[in-house]
Amino acid sequence: MAISRLLGALCAATMLTAPAFAQAYPERAITMVVPFSAGGPTDTVARLVAERMSADLGQQITVENIGGAGGTLGAGNVAKAEADGYTMLLHHIGMATAETLYRNLAYETLDAFEYVGLVTEVPMVVTARQDFEPADFAAFVDYVKANADKLTLANAGIGAASHLCGMLLMQALEAPLVTVPYKGTGPAMTDLLGGQVDIMCDQTTNTTQQIKGGTIKAYAVTSPERLDLFPDLPTAKEAGVDTMQFGIWHGIYTPKGTPAEINQRLSESLQKALADEGVAKAMAELGTAPEPAENATPEALKVKLETEILRWKPVIEAAGVYAD
Secondary structure (H helix, E strand, O other): OHHHHHHHHHHHHHHHHHHHHHHHOOOOOEEEEEOOOOOOHHHHHHHHHHHHHHHHHOOOEEEEEOOOHHHHHHHHHHHHOOOOOOEEEEEOOHHHHHHHHOOOOOOOHHHOEEEEEEEEEEEEEEEEEOOOOOOOHHHHHHHHHHOHHHOEEEEOOOOOHHHHHHHHHHHHHOOOOEEEEOOOHHHHHHHHHHOOOOEEEEEHHHHHHHHHHOOEEEEEEOOOOOOOOOOOOOEOHHHOOHHHOOEEEEEEEEEOOOOHHHHHHHHHHHHHHHOOHHHHHHHHHOOOOEOOOOOOOHHHHHHHHHHHHHHHHHHHHHHOOOOO
């Protein structure tokens, strides 16, 4: 009888502990790792979301920038972190492309993380130096195909958004341009502004100011529809370049083994942050929008990552350019 009472007490304690644990979280500050430098587009998105999630969770989310190795250094640090809900990773499409770009990746992408949800998908813009000859995107396509060996294509380094977009552009047009890698978007944009390079394909978050200022030429966006930010700018699909339809999506992850209740709590907080009018307005100014609630979930992010790994593998292998 005493043993029965003891077992009953233990079961009751267990039933109380799990909900209490979930309700108590978080009890201290949370670190959100961004695997790129401060001030960049991914960092901007992270800080927008972190501020609103902090208010909802009642604890500060501190953004920590750990750049290097195309985002794999910061991601690797999170993969090794304690799975207690106090370390998160906000990463972009590079989470999927690194699986093929890095042949000696320090972690197994699909086995090293848990999922919180998708955040936003930033469209890309095909741009060129201010005095580039073609008048519109249709003329751009013809001109690039005819002069591929004479034109230069800038990117911010292997694995950067501009590198991925450039690979798709060359593959779509069947035009192997002379690629010029830089150590970051800043120097690449500086040379595009100065006319030292001809073309660059990059996120709206990096190009909007220059396009609106007329210091570079914009030809097309990679989004499914035209952007409110640039209503006169056609989509690549309108010109028949269907394979150029893509964006730089961002998601939030936690280390493998983080309790499902914690990931769910973080997902709910993310959904509230993305529904905030201030976040939507700030993202609109960057040429993007928050993901709807149904995409800000662990399930949606998992499917996105798996799908994108498969999508980019043949593109990267065809280019034959690896990061290691």
